[in-house]
Amino acid sequence: MQANRRGRGSRLALLFAALVIQAASALPARAGDADWPRPVTKFIARSENCLHFAGEFGGDGSARDVAVNRRMDELRCNALPRDLKTLRKRYRNDPRISERLGAFDEDGMPADAGADD
Template identity: 40%
Template sequence: MMRYLPLLFMWALASVVLASGDVVFPKEVQRFIAKREGCDHFRGEIGENGDEKRQREVQANLKKLCTGTDRQLNALLKKYQGWPEIIERLSEFETDIEAQ
């Protein structure tokens, strides 16, 4: 069984590409992109509105959506280093945002 694992892995990764040539990213990459885009949206709202209630909502969403994304991004970049389309998309995100 172990000798077939590389073949199964390659088949699974190959299945992310549609016949049209468009890339369908693996679920973990899709989830990361959705989470991180939400994070980046709320990062853009920091201090934007003087409303204290809204800023509390922004901070809560930042904590929920941004926490752990630096580590996730680095892990995904490493895991998919042989997939240029995935790397290109992931490279659109800033690194080390949690330290800010």
């Protein structure tokens, strides 16, 4: 019996893991440049994810709505306004970061989120 024998299932699992890692590693680039401070990058990523899930909410009380609400709670979407205020205060002397944080409305959402392209 071979101990290192891999079947199709393990190859698919490895492929899935690679895709998840790739997606996770791309998040900071999407959320901002790698040279942003970690709290800023994390805030941007959270804001983008909260915006996404807000668009997924149907308001019909379905199982999907329950799942979306759970995910938004995990992301602490309701805390975005407070966290944005904290970051603006923390980085108020850094014009570059202040300008980046200025791209968010007081709800912590991208200010251009409602704009049409």
